[in-house]
Amino acid sequence: MAGFYTSDELSRVILRRQQRKTLDATVINSDIAGRYYQKRAITSIFSQFDQARRKALLVMATCTGKTRTAVALVDALQRTGRVKRALFLADRVSLVNQAANAFKSHLPDASPVNLVTEKHTEGRVYVCTYPTMMGLIDDMDGDKARFGPGHFDLIIIDEAHRSVYQKYGAIFRYFDSLLVGLTATPREQVDKNTYDLFELEPGVPTDAYELTQAVKDGFLVPPRVQQVDLKFPSQGIDYEQLSDEEKAEWESLDWGDDAEEEGIPSKVNAPAINSWLFNSDTIDKMLQHLMENGYYVDGGDRLAKTIIFARNHDHAKTIEERFNHHYPQCAGQFARIIDNKAKYPQSLIDDFSQPEKVPHIAISVDMLDTGIDVPEVSNLVFFKPVYSKIKFWQMVGRGTRLCPGLFGPGGEEDEKKNFRVFDFCFNFDFFKENPEGIEASGGVPLGKRLFRSRVQLLSHLQAMPDLDSGKQLTPKLADALQAEVSTMNPDNFIVRMYLASVETFRERDSWNQLDNEARQTLINDVAGLPTEQEPEQIESCLFDLTALRMQLAHIEGDTATFEPLRRRVVEMASLLEEKASVPLVKAQLGYLQALADTGFWEGININMLEEMRLRLRELTPFLDKKRRPIVYTDFEDEVLGVRNEEVFELPKMTGVQYARKVEAYLQEHLDNIVIRRLRTNQPLTQTDLESLETMLTTIGEEDGEELLQNLISALYEAPFSSVHAGGPDALFAGRDNVKGSSRRWRRLSRGL
Structure with missing residues (x-):
C-alpha cells in the first residue's frame, strides 16, 4: 500500500463489514441498466466481490451501455453499503463529461463531481481524466492528503487496456479499492497484461457482451460496407501517367529539401496520399460518393450525421475546404473539423451530438474514434488507413447505436436498421489479410531507457573493472545516477510507493558495487520515477541513448546492434561538418572529420565512446530537420471499383x-x-x-x-x-x- 487509512476511513470499513447487505440481481435498478446482459454483467461482478476477489473486467461492445452499467453498479453497491465513494476514470475530457452527465442524470443524490472542472467540490461519485487525477493525488488538505489511499471504495476504469496501465498504473497501485475495468475490445484482443492487472485468466473476462451478439439481439445495428477503390490512394501518382498539363503542374511544385538534393521525384507512393500530398480530385470523388450514396434524413433533404475519419489536421482542413467549395451555401457550418487544433472542440462535439444542430459532418482527427455516443450517426467514411484492430472496430462502433424515428415519425419502418461505411483506404482488405491487425507497442519513456541503460553499463564496468581503462567513467556514472535519484521528491505519491528503494539509492555508498538484486530494483522500480532535474534538450538525450547502446553493444560483442549505430554517428558527424559557422561545431571540426575515418573505429573502447558522447551531445541540436512541405495538387483521380462487403453474418431477425x-x-x-x-x-x-x-x-x-x-x-x-x-x-x-x-x-x- 502507498499509505495508511485515516481513522474515519478505518471506521467506515469496519462499519461496512457489519452493515452491508446481500448483493443479488434484485438490487439492480432496471431504470438505469435494464437489459439482460447489463444485469448479467453486474451480477457477475457481485459474484467476484462475494468471493473476496476485488477486481473485475467487463468486455462490452461499443454503444451497448457501458457507462449506464457502471452507473447501475455504483448505485447498487452504494445502496447495499458496500461503497461510499466511487471514482470513474476516462482518458479524455469529452468522455468524462459524458460520464458526469450520466451520473448526474441517474444518481443525482450521489452528488457527482467532475474533477476536471470542479476540483474542490465534494461528493460520493467522482469522474476524472487520468492525468488530472495524477496531479490531484499530491494535493494536501492541511497536513494530510486530500485523496488518501483509502479515499475511494471503488474505481472504474473506462477503456481499460495496456497503454492506460503503462501510463497511469500508479493510480491503481496507490488507491486501495475495488477495481472494475470496462472495455469495448473483443475478449480475444484484450492483451495479457490487462488480464493480469485484473487477476484473470487470459481470454476470460468477468463478463463479455460483444458486437455480433448485440447485433443479433437487436441492441445494435450492423454496418453496410462499401469499399471504394481510388487509384491514387491505392497506387500512388506516377509522373509518366499524367497529362501534359498535369506534368507542368508537377514540375512547378515545391517538393522540399529532398528535391534539392535528388531532383524532382518521378513518383509519389500511395502512403503519401492524404498524408502530405493532398489531391483535390481525390477528395472530391470521396465527397461525391458520400453525397450520392450516404443515408439522408428529413425526408431525404439532408445528409444524416456523418463522421469522416481524416489522417491529420492538414488533411481535414483540405476536406473542409473542398466541401465548402462545392457547397458554398453551407460553408463554415455543415462540415467542421473536430480535432485538438479546433478552438472549442467540446462545443463542436456537443453541437454534433444534437440531431438538428450543425455540424452534420464531423471531420475527425482522432477525437471521434472512440467513446462518442451519437445515435444519429448513419454514415462513416474511412479516409485514412487504420492498422489496429481494436481501434478500427471502435471506430466502426460509432455508427452502431439504435435510433428510433431517425427517418420519420412512423413505426418500425422509420427506425435505423443499419448504417453506411465507406472505406476509401482498403481497411477491410487489410484486416482480411491481417486478422489481428498491427498493434502499436507501448513505448518506454526516454528518461526510463536512459536510466536503465546507465545502470546496465555501470554493472558491466563494476563486474569487469579493466573495461574502464582511465578508472574515471565508473565513478562518474555512479555519481550521475545517484544525483538523479536524489532529485526524486519523496512527497510525490508515485515516489512514495517506492520510497524504501529511493532512500537506499540516495546514499552514494549503495552504488559502489551493485549486486543482481540491486540492479533489478533499480531497473524495475526506480527507473522512470519522477525527478526534479532540469530537462535537457531532447536531441542531446537521444544521442546519449545512442552512445549508451553502443557502449553496451561493444561490451556484449553485439556487432549487429553496434554497426548500424556507428554508421548513424558517422552520418551525423558529416552533417555537422556543414555547420562549421557555429562556434561550438567549429571547435570540434577536426574530431568530426576523424569520425568519418575507418581507422578511428579500430581499437575503439568504452572510454573513447564516452568521449564521443560528451563531444557530440551538445552539437546534435544544431542538426537540421529535413523539411517536408505540404503538397497540394489537382490531378484527375479515378474510381477503380466499388465493392460491397459483408462484415459478418447477420441474422434474418434480431x-x-x-x-x-x-x-x-x-x-x-x-x-x-x-x-x-x-x-x-x-x-x-x-x-x-x-x-x-x-x-x-x-x-x-x-x-x-x-x-x-x-x-x-x-x-x-x-x-x-x-x-x-x-x-x-x-x-x-x-x-x-x-x-x-x-x-x-x-x-x-x-x-x-
Missing part, C-alpha cells in the same frame, strides 16, 4: 424483434388452450410443450430454433439465476412453488 413478435402472438392468441394454461399456472402436458415449441419456432422464421434457444438460455443466467441457481428446472421442481415464483420471474424480467 432477438429484440423476435421477443416483440412472441409478445404480440401471445396477446393475440389468449384463447389458445396452451397459452391459457400458461397464464393461469396450469400444468402443461408433453403435447402442450411440443405445440408451444413449434409455435415459437415458427414465429422466428429461418432463425426460429436459435432465437428460441437464446430466449430460454437467458432464464439460466443472471439476473434470473439469483432466484434459483439451478434455473427454471430446479425452481419449478415442486408444483407448490409455481405461483409465488412466477411473480418473482415477472418482476425480474420487466427490464429484459
Whole structure:
C-alpha cells in the first residue's frame, strides 16, 4: 500500500463489514441498466466481490451501455453499503463529461463531481481524466492528503487496456479499492497484461457482451460496407501517367529539401496520399460518393450525421475546404473539423451530438474514434488507413447505436436498421489479410531507457573493472545516477510507493558495487520515477541513448546492434561538418572529420565512446530537420471499383424483434388452450410443450430454433439465476412453488 487509512476511513470499513447487505440481481435498478446482459454483467461482478476477489473486467461492445452499467453498479453497491465513494476514470475530457452527465442524470443524490472542472467540490461519485487525477493525488488538505489511499471504495476504469496501465498504473497501485475495468475490445484482443492487472485468466473476462451478439439481439445495428477503390490512394501518382498539363503542374511544385538534393521525384507512393500530398480530385470523388450514396434524413433533404475519419489536421482542413467549395451555401457550418487544433472542440462535439444542430459532418482527427455516443450517426467514411484492430472496430462502433424515428415519425419502418461505411483506404482488405491487425507497442519513456541503460553499463564496468581503462567513467556514472535519484521528491505519491528503494539509492555508498538484486530494483522500480532535474534538450538525450547502446553493444560483442549505430554517428558527424559557422561545431571540426575515418573505429573502447558522447551531445541540436512541405495538387483521380462487403453474418431477425413478435402472438392468441394454461399456472402436458415449441419456432422464421434457444438460455443466467441457481428446472421442481415464483420471474424480467 502507498499509505495508511485515516481513522474515519478505518471506521467506515469496519462499519461496512457489519452493515452491508446481500448483493443479488434484485438490487439492480432496471431504470438505469435494464437489459439482460447489463444485469448479467453486474451480477457477475457481485459474484467476484462475494468471493473476496476485488477486481473485475467487463468486455462490452461499443454503444451497448457501458457507462449506464457502471452507473447501475455504483448505485447498487452504494445502496447495499458496500461503497461510499466511487471514482470513474476516462482518458479524455469529452468522455468524462459524458460520464458526469450520466451520473448526474441517474444518481443525482450521489452528488457527482467532475474533477476536471470542479476540483474542490465534494461528493460520493467522482469522474476524472487520468492525468488530472495524477496531479490531484499530491494535493494536501492541511497536513494530510486530500485523496488518501483509502479515499475511494471503488474505481472504474473506462477503456481499460495496456497503454492506460503503462501510463497511469500508479493510480491503481496507490488507491486501495475495488477495481472494475470496462472495455469495448473483443475478449480475444484484450492483451495479457490487462488480464493480469485484473487477476484473470487470459481470454476470460468477468463478463463479455460483444458486437455480433448485440447485433443479433437487436441492441445494435450492423454496418453496410462499401469499399471504394481510388487509384491514387491505392497506387500512388506516377509522373509518366499524367497529362501534359498535369506534368507542368508537377514540375512547378515545391517538393522540399529532398528535391534539392535528388531532383524532382518521378513518383509519389500511395502512403503519401492524404498524408502530405493532398489531391483535390481525390477528395472530391470521396465527397461525391458520400453525397450520392450516404443515408439522408428529413425526408431525404439532408445528409444524416456523418463522421469522416481524416489522417491529420492538414488533411481535414483540405476536406473542409473542398466541401465548402462545392457547397458554398453551407460553408463554415455543415462540415467542421473536430480535432485538438479546433478552438472549442467540446462545443463542436456537443453541437454534433444534437440531431438538428450543425455540424452534420464531423471531420475527425482522432477525437471521434472512440467513446462518442451519437445515435444519429448513419454514415462513416474511412479516409485514412487504420492498422489496429481494436481501434478500427471502435471506430466502426460509432455508427452502431439504435435510433428510433431517425427517418420519420412512423413505426418500425422509420427506425435505423443499419448504417453506411465507406472505406476509401482498403481497411477491410487489410484486416482480411491481417486478422489481428498491427498493434502499436507501448513505448518506454526516454528518461526510463536512459536510466536503465546507465545502470546496465555501470554493472558491466563494476563486474569487469579493466573495461574502464582511465578508472574515471565508473565513478562518474555512479555519481550521475545517484544525483538523479536524489532529485526524486519523496512527497510525490508515485515516489512514495517506492520510497524504501529511493532512500537506499540516495546514499552514494549503495552504488559502489551493485549486486543482481540491486540492479533489478533499480531497473524495475526506480527507473522512470519522477525527478526534479532540469530537462535537457531532447536531441542531446537521444544521442546519449545512442552512445549508451553502443557502449553496451561493444561490451556484449553485439556487432549487429553496434554497426548500424556507428554508421548513424558517422552520418551525423558529416552533417555537422556543414555547420562549421557555429562556434561550438567549429571547435570540434577536426574530431568530426576523424569520425568519418575507418581507422578511428579500430581499437575503439568504452572510454573513447564516452568521449564521443560528451563531444557530440551538445552539437546534435544544431542538426537540421529535413523539411517536408505540404503538397497540394489537382490531378484527375479515378474510381477503380466499388465493392460491397459483408462484415459478418447477420441474422434474418434480431432477438429484440423476435421477443416483440412472441409478445404480440401471445396477446393475440389468449384463447389458445396452451397459452391459457400458461397464464393461469396450469400444468402443461408433453403435447402442450411440443405445440408451444413449434409455435415459437415458427414465429422466428429461418432463425426460429436459435432465437428460441437464446430466449430460454437467458432464464439460466443472471439476473434470473439469483432466484434459483439451478434455473427454471430446479425452481419449478415442486408444483407448490409455481405461483409465488412466477411473480418473482415477472418482476425480474420487466427490464429484459
